[in-house]
Amino acid sequence: MGVTVSGPAIAPAIEAAGLSKVYPGGTTAAEDISFQVGAGEVFGLLGPNGAGKTTTLRILITVLRPSGGHARVLGLDVVEQPTQVRQLIGYVPQERAIDRFLTGREHLELLAALYHLPKAHAAARIDEVLSLVGLAHKADEVARNYSGGMKRKLDIACGLIPSPKVLFMDEPTLGLDVESRLKIWDHIRELKARGITILLTTNYLDEADQLCDRIAIIDAGRVKAMGSPSELKAGLGGDVVSLTLSPADLAKVEGLSQAIKGQAGVRAVSTKQNVLDIRVASPESSLPAILSAVTAQGCRLEFVEYHRPRLDDVFLAYTGRKIKDE
Amino acid sequence: MQDYAQEVGALTMRWVKRLSREKFSMLFTLFQPMVFWLIFFGNLFQRATDTQVVQAPSYIAFLAAGVVVMTILNNGLAGGVDLLFDKENGFLERLMSTPISRTSVIISRFIFVMTITSLQVLVILGVAYLFGVHPVTGIGGVVVIIGIGLLFGIGLTAISMALAFSVKSHGDFFSMLGFLSLPMIFLSTALVPLTAMPWWMSWLARLNPMTWAIDAVRPLILTGWTAALPSIAIVVVVMVVFDAVCLYGAAKAFQKTLG
Numbered sequence: 001m002g003v004t005v006s007g008p009a010i011a012p013a014i015e016a017a018g019l020s021k022v023y024p025g026g027t028t029a030a031e032d033i034s035f036q037v038g039a040g041e042v043f044g045l046l047g048p049n050g051a052g053k054t055t056t057l058r059i060l061i062t063v064l065r066p067s068g069g070h071a072r073v074l075g076l077d078v079v080e081q082p083t084q085v086r087q088l089i090g091y092v093p094q095e096r097a098i099d100r101f102l103t104g105r106e107h108l109e110l111l112a113a114l115y116h117l118p119k120a121h122a123a124a125r126i127d128e129v130l131s132l133v134g135l136a137h138k139a140d141e142v143a144r145n146y147s148g149g150m151k152r153k154l155d156i157a158c159g160l161i162p163s164p165k166v167l168f169m170d171e172p173t174l175g176l177d178v179e180s181r182l183k184i185w186d187h188i189r190e191l192k193a194r195g196i197t198i199l200l201t202t203n204y205l206d207e208a209d210q211l212c213d214r215i216a217i218i219d220a221g222r223v224k225a226m227g228s229p230s231e232l233k234a235g236l237g238g239d240v241v242s243l244t245l246s247p248a249d250l251a252k253v254e255g256l257s258q259a260i261k262g263q264a265g266v267r268a269v270s271t272k273q274n275v276l277d278i279r280v281a282s283p284e285s286s287l288p289a290i291l292s293a294v295t296a297q298g299c300r301l302e303f304v305e306y307h308r309p310r311l312d313d314v315f316l317a318y319t320g321r322k323i324k325d326e
Numbered sequence: 327m328q329d330y331a332q333e334v335g336a337l338t339m340r341w342v343k344r345l346s347r348e349k350f351s352m353l354f355t356l357f358q359p360m361v362f363w364l365i366f367f368g369n370l371f372q373r374a375t376d377t378q379v380v381q382a383p384s385y386i387a388f389l390a391a392g393v394v395v396m397t398i399l400n401n402g403l404a405g406g407v408d409l410l411f412d413k414e415n416g417f418l419e420r421l422m423s424t425p426i427s428r429t430s431v432i433i434s435r436f437i438f439v440m441t442i443t444s445l446q447v448l449v450i451l452g453v454a455y456l457f458g459v460h461p462v463t464g465i466g467g468v469v470v471i472i473g474i475g476l477l478f479g480i481g482l483t484a485i486s487m488a489l490a491f492s493v494k495s496h497g498d499f500f501s502m503l504g505f506l507s508l509p510m511i512f513l514s515t516a517l518v519p520l521t522a523m524p525w526w527m528s529w530l531a532r533l534n535p536m537t538w539a540i541d542a543v544r545p546l547i548l549t550g551w552t553a554a555l556p557s558i559a560i561v562v563v564v565m566v567v568f569d570a571v572c573l574y575g576a577a578k579a580f581q582k583t584l585g
Binding site for chain 1: 329332333335336337340343344347348415416417419420421422423424425426
């Protein structure tokens with residue numbers, strides 16, 4: 001059953017159209033969420049806690065009914081055909097959903113039975129996923145003795161038992177130390193290389209930037225922006241030169257900002273106290289003019305910084321706040 | 327059908343494995359009711375109770391039926407605890423994301439709780455035997471006692487699971503359990519017969535399904551089939567109604583949480 005993944009006529013692996021969820025108390029967790037994920041893509045839902053990412057994901061894995069809109073996974077409707085959807089997807093929950101009294105292998109045996117794998121096939125599959133996530137040497141130890149990173153690996157192994165075509169991961173590296181995070185990222189890249197479509201939620205900008213082919217920025221239950229990290233960054237229009245003036249020159253900030261706005265190659269200037277963020281087409285050609293404007297206005301510089309737009313600039317631009325101010 | 331058996335089997339084995347890993351808790355679960363109630367309470371009140379009032383050769387003989395049903399009560403009411411933890415740590419959601427029948431988790435829990443309860447009832451009757459309480463209806467009576475236990479246990483376990491699915495935190499769950507369990511015991515014929523209670527307590531005790539279960543188990547141990555059969559007939563009717571109400575409530579709670 002070869003499925004061709006190229007060509008625009010192929011149905012997307014995941015399709016959400018106008019999904020909304022209002023909880024019985026009246027809280028709106030998601031409103032008009034729409035996106036499509038192509039086969040083989042890693043797609044990220046990026047947003048702060050409580051933005052509606054997990055709600056969206058729970059609808060897609062069929063454990064939560066949407067209040068409005070519809071969603072399809074591999075062409076199957078998540079409300080109408082939940083059992084068929086469950087058969088084809090893997091799920092890695094946000095919490096360490098581990099039974100600490102069972103060994104790693106027992107978790108996988110349980111999951112294999114729930115996916116109705118025949119015993120002989122299950123044993124082979126279990127060995128395969130254990131070595132894929134690098135947990136084979138700890139497979140027969142009870143999960144109580146696992147570290148956070150090992151529990152996460154077991155979570156992922158559980159999600160891989162059904163050989164899913166689509167894998168859903170809720171905050172795959174939340175609360176992990178740096179080394180474990182990097183390892184989990186490697187596993188995710190390896191899964192992508194095997195052709196698995198992955199939808200993950202994250203509130204880590206670097207995770208979205210490093211792993212995802214495309215992301216949807218979600219805030220307050222709505223999609224605020226969507227695209228590949230580089231498109232989103234390029235969409236902001238140019239690199240950023242950031243000038244910090246000496247606090248004594250606070251009164252001159254406005255004048256300087258006006259002077260710089262007139263220069264060629266300057267797209268926008270925003271000020272916050274004694275800091276000016278200047279968006280420029282090319283820093284190489286604009287920097288001399290900016291610096292001469294500083295001298296002409298008689299300002300003293302305390303600090304100059306130049307950077308390409310980062311995903312946090314994108315997040316700030318679309319939501320009006322930084323992802324970590326809550 | 328084969329898929330269903332595979333799911334329920336694997337889920338039930340998980341409960342068995344969990345229990346066997348918690349050695350201390352297992353010992354405590356199995357022996358606590360006998361040690362506390364039958365041996366301590368029974369012997370403590372042996373001389374403080376009037377055999378004319380309890381209508382039994384000894385207080386322990388009277389108490390045995392009460393302890394059997396109390397054990398069924400406590401096991402049933404605690405039957406949802408593991409699901410509560412599964413709900414809180416996300417394990418339940420993981421199970422629900424797999425292509426299993428929506429009922430298999432619940433059925434596995436029923437099978438597990440009912441099996442443990444039946445074993446415990448056997449152990450309690452065995453300990454009572456050592457204290458000279460020999461059920462007059464013999465093995466047949468013991469089988470009927472376990473049958474009554476299953477009928478009562480199903481409804482109780484259903485209540486417990488419904489609570490586990492509906493509560494906001496496990497603190498709420500355990501306070502509800504505490505709130506239910508002791509009054510159920512005191513307002514029943516577990517410790518004293520109806521005739522020895524103040525009128526208002528005996529009236530409340532008659533509304534308690536536990537009283538009906540005890541009143542059917544007790545003659546099986548103390549008097550014989552003739553005395554027991556009418557009570558057995560009544561308890562079957564009472565329990566069918568009780569179970570129907572509890573299962574309906576549990577199904578509602580389950581649908582609300584898991585869709």
